[in-house]
Amino acid sequence: MKIQFYLFALGVAATLFVAENGVANPVAANKFCVSTRNFALNFEVGDDGRLYQRAVGTADGNEKLLRTHESYPQAGDGYVWEPALQVVHADGNTSTALFFESVTRTNDDAGRELTQIKLHDPAYPLEVTLNFRADRERDVVEEWTGIIHHESGAVTLERMASTALLLPPKNVYLTHFFGDWAKEMLTPITEQITPGTKVLDSKMGVRADQFQNPSFVLSLDGPPVENSGRVLAGSLEWSGSFQCAFDDNGENIHALCGVNPFASAYHLNPGETFTTPKMIWVWSANGLGEMSRKLHRWARDFGMRDGHKTRAVLLNNWEATGFEFDFSRIVGLYDPAKALGVELFLLDDGWFGNKYPRVNDHAGLGDWQPNRSRLPDGLAPLATEAVKRGLRFGIWMEPEMVNPKSELFEQHPDWVIRQPKRALELQRNQLVLDLTRPKVQAFEWQSIQNILGVPDISYAKWDCNRYLTQPGSSYLAPDRQSHLWIDYVNALYALMDKTAQAFPDTELMLCSGGGGRVDYGALKYFHEFWPSDNTDPTQRVPMQWDYSYFFPPMAIASHVTHWGNRPMHFACSVAMSARFGMDLDLNKLSAQDKAICAGAISAYKRIRDVTQLGDLYRLENPHEGFRGALDFVSPDRARTVVFVFQLKDGPQSPVHPQGLDPAKNYTIHELNPAPGRAAIPQEGKTFTGEVLMRDGIVPSCAHAVEASVIELGS
């Protein structure tokens, strides 16, 4: 049985439905909220029948509702600021008016509550559903919009945001992350939102996050800090062009995020539903640390694959061999890897192409047949040989791309994204295949099946090394060219989904010429992502810190390489704080470096259940001081691992762990200490969590590029 409340506003009957297994909020019929344990989005139906919202973080007040409070505002019927929805109806009318119709709630199996608010246009058969999935314990709300109509012809969606969250009018700060290749996420910017519209966006379609990541933090009590203040993380689940606009009209601020309306008008046929990407909101009243821990827990459950399974120690050959390898050079890397404790070998770019061998990045992309002179018997013997020697085997692929110098391009020049009458513009000598074309979809799917179907392959790195600069499709009709941006990403997700379903035991790394595709839209099909080609550990300390605001460290691939020529102990310690891997020619390492690596691998195996499945506490911000420090706490709070990364010379001051059980005893032990450095003063001693959090632990490092990894356990 359903409970129904009726509203009569402007003669429009509105209904609040509460599904049988749902939980009704005790609110008046014209007021309802989407809530989690500590967070609420408060909605109200106005006397005019429209849907309004009370600003996040404000009391459910009674102040007069203005058009600037409108939830999901529409263009063309009185709302003059940045709209969430802009539609051209089948008859050419450019206005939309949405009136409240009903709200329903249901609980899903995982205990999350789905609230669906239906709105309709009284003058047109157009219906909009605002969806909110609230994860009560983690204070996470996922939000998305569905649009359907039954007009006489297609309607054009000019703008269709995933969210239009209402924020208080004053004192809201935005923290966002700018970057570029090798600098991804490295530039955090915090600024107050002021009247006008601040836009964060990408117009690159593919590899869209290279400069700007679609994740940000809004803070309501001044610039955000780690352990206090109200903060709201926002992260858009979309790997294509996106737009996040913070529209301050002087009365209110709307945070509008979704697909980028730039050049993306979408013609929606009668009866079809347009579903926007999902927006993730995470609330914390206790600063950034708690915000991240909640988001990490959500991600391990819902945002990535196998979020409760620890990751293997990986060795990649890219930095070690580049394109220069053959069967015996690769097999020659296996035994030293195994001897060091490596568990998984990843063969990178360069294994394919025959007419145009992939011996550099100028040729062969798209021709996914193993190169006969490098690998005469194909990939299988390489994989089998690895397994025989106790290693798993993984493979690199870049299924969306093609070099013009390839058999694929020779056969199908019309399969690429390009603009007619324009000179082909290459990036890294390559082009993007047009995934809106069914034959390209079939080709890419077949290529993936051929590669991942090779026996003994249990891991793959999915790369993507360019973005769109000439967005034209010879498959889409001339009046549907603007669909390319959206249809590409949806076809990509269908491909990723099929891959994840068909190869459930194959772990996948999401890579995009570094970190050009780091978002929860794609990550849900993957186990980890490649944050950047920049593996200089002094850069990785702040970069991984920034990524950790939004992504769990178990998803952040961190490899030991020679970038920056930093001491091996420092490089290993940094990699141990995320998803540990190596990109080294182990045959060329000095005996001392080998011993450091072996020590790091064995220490990492000992602590990975804590660092990958535990809670992260960010202790000292590397952007601010002379060092960065973190700790991870196991779910039962019995074990902790503290990392200290010294970026500049500085005092050997104690680092103060967080998250410990004050009453529990912890014994201190430095893991894999750097050769020649004195033992830490508290080595082997036992203290309560309370004492450790109060007095801190003196690390072994005091000079630039030194690190200390300290285990606190029983």
Ligand code: DGJ
């Ligand atoms: C870009 C990636 O980021 C690198 O790690 C490597 O896989 C190369 N592509 C290979 O072409």
